[in-house]
Amino acid sequence: MHATLPLLAVSDFPAIARQALATLQVNLGYRCNQSCVHCHVNAGPNRKEMMDAATLALIPQVLQARNIQTLDLTGGAPELHGGFRALVRQARALGVQVIDRCNLTILFESGQEDLAGFLAAQQVEVVASLPCYSEDNVDKQRGKGVFDKSIKALQNLNALGYGQPGSGLVLNLVYNPQGPSLPPAQATLEAAYKRELAEHFGIVFNRLFALANLPINRFGSWLISKGQFVPYMKLLKDNHHDENLDAVMCRSLISVDWQGYLYDCDFNQQLELPLSGRRRHLRELLAQDFAGESIAVADHCYGCTAGCGSSCGGALNPGASA
Numbered sequence: 001m002h003a004t005l006p007l008l009a010v011s012d013f014p015a016i017a018r019q020a021l022a023t024l025q026v027n028l029g030y031r032c033n034q035s036c037v038h039c040h041v042n043a044g045p046n047r048k049e050m051m052d053a054a055t056l057a058l059i060p061q062v063l064q065a066r067n068i069q070t071l072d073l074t075g076g077a078p079e080l081h082g083g084f085r086a087l088v089r090q091a092r093a094l095g096v097q098v099i100d101r102c103n104l105t106i107l108f109e110s111g112q113e114d115l116a117g118f119l120a121a122q123q124v125e126v127v128a129s130l131p132c133y134s135e136d137n138v139d140k141q142r143g144k145g146v147f148d149k150s151i152k153a154l155q156n157l158n159a160l161g162y163g164q165p166g167s168g169l170v171l172n173l174v175y176n177p178q179g180p181s182l183p184p185a186q187a188t189l190e191a192a193y194k195r196e197l198a199e200h201f202g203i204v205f206n207r208l209f210a211l212a213n214l215p216i217n218r219f220g221s222w223l224i225s226k227g228q229f230v231p232y233m234k235l236l237k238d239n240h241h242d243e244n245l246d247a248v249m250c251r252s253l254i255s256v257d258w259q260g261y262l263y264d265c266d267f268n269q270q271l272e273l274p275l276s277g278r279r280r281h282l283r284e285l286l287a288q289d290f291a292g293e294s295i296a297v298a299d300h301c302y303g304c305t306a307g308c309g310s311s312c313g314g315a316l317n318p319g320a321s322a
Contacts (some may be wrong), residue, residue, distance in 0.1 A: 004220035007229065007298040011249040016297065017262070018276070021289035022252040025266060026051075026059060026070040028081040029258045032103070038183050047076065055260040055282060056083045058088040059239040062285045071151035072312065073252075074101040074266065079115055099125045103155035104231050105146055116153075120160040127209065127312075128154065131178065133196040154203045163205040171205045172314075176213055180223060180232040183210035187317035199216060209314030212236075214267050214303040227283065229260055236302035247316040250295050256282055264295045266312070273298065 029050035063071060071091045076099060078084055091098050098245055100119060107116050119126060130150055154171075161167035173193060177183050189207035197203040213219050223229040250264040255276065260282040263269040274280065276293040309316025 002224040004224070004229075004300075005047075005246055005298070007220075007233075008215070008271070011297060011299040011301070013297040013299060013301045014242070014245060014294045016248065017249065018291050018293050019294055020064045020291050021068060021254055021285075022261070023065075023070040023072055023254075024059070024062065024256065024285075025074060025253055026075065026078075026256045027074050027258055027266065027269065028056075028084060031080050033074040038152040049258050050081055051258045051260070053083065054224065055258075056087060056160060057082075057088060058260065058282045058286075062092060062282060063094055063096050064245075066288045066289050068096065070097045070099065071094060072099040072101070077106045079106050079110075082282060085118060088118075088122050088124060092124075097125065097248075098104045099127055101127050101129075103129050104150040107156065108149055113233075116156050116160055118270045120157075120169055121164065123168060124233050125172070125240035126157060126162060128157075128205075128299050128313075129176075130154070130173045130193075133193055133200075135143045151201050151203070154197070154205070155201065157203060158202075163203075172209055173205050173208045174314075175208055175210045179229045180213075180235065182212055182235065183310070183315070186210040186308055186318040190318075209312075209315065210218045210308070210310070210318075211220055211312075211314065212303045212306060212310040213299045216267060216300055217270050220300075231298060233302070236298075236306040238251045239306040240302050241305060241307075241309065241317075244305040244316045247309065247311070248301075248304050249313065250304075253312070254285070254290070267300055267303075268296055268298075269302070271298065 013263045030047035031050060032047070050245060055252065064070070079102065090096050106112055158164065160169065162169040163171035175183060175189060183189070189210055193208050211245055215223055215229060220229065223232050253267045255263040255266045257263065257269050262275040262280045262282065263273065264275055273296045276290060276297070304310050308318065
């Protein structure tokens with residue numbers, strides 16, 4: 001795999017600083033039941049990295065100490081971690097909103113048959129990957145048969161109340177472009193998703209998050225192999241908007257890797273760019289939240305400020321043109 005950090009490290013991206021911490025995003029490990037082309041984590045079935053029990057036990061303590069409102073669980077497939085459910089229960093008991101970044105097909109893995117019911121009982125917000133509403137595009141990006149399983153999983157979640165008006169069970173979908181292009185305007189794309197999924201499959205959901213693919217790890221290596229890395233970086237920089245800087249996720253989020261080390265965002269975690277440029281551990285959050293410190297930036301950050309802007313919560317300016 002081609003290394004991308006040497007191509008990104010020298011950067012003219014604007015300096016930005018952290019604000020008060022609102023979201024703790026935790027990567028529970030890289031094991032996943034899928035291996036997607038666009039995956040910036042390089043997750044897959046053969047990855048062994050998983051958070052240990054001692055680090056996992058720190059998470060509820062940090063949530064309480066820092067009065068954090070949201071716990072955002074990711075991976076890999078976070079549900080494959082043996083401590084996933086206990087952690088969810090602990091966070092919900094503290095009144096913390098929990099987000100599960102779910103690839104949908106995990107609901108059909110052995111031992112996960114009751115997962116959807118568990119998520120509903122705990123009122124976990126599900127953020128589900130569905131890069132398109134057509135079978136060919138999804139299977140091309142995520143693997144043969146993934147689309148059919150994803151549709152069935154969404155129908156199962158709907159049957160439990162997810163995405164249904166008045167249920168309180170939030171179901172959001174995630175779109176990623178297939179190649180080196182920016183996502184279209186999120187509002188327009190969301191309307192198309194809602195129309196197509198309702199008409200053909202009877203599926204409803206709350207919101208669509210349109211995310212840009214960042215030029216790192218698996219996707220970055222693919223860009224280099226295809227001779228598209230430089231043109232894609234030019235696309236991101238040409239479409240940079242300063243107004244998106246105020247809303248980038250790194251201002252109020254801290255990303256935690258499977259070993260408990262801290263980063264300004266999930267993308268910096270994958271590039272091993274530590275929080276504010278210094279190596280720190282989760283246990284340090286028991287005493288401080290690092291508000292006001294500089295955020296570690298490099299050229300990949302243009303992926304979050306290009307076009308409509310991009311974050312783990314979707315476009316920063318959802319109604320804008322790409």
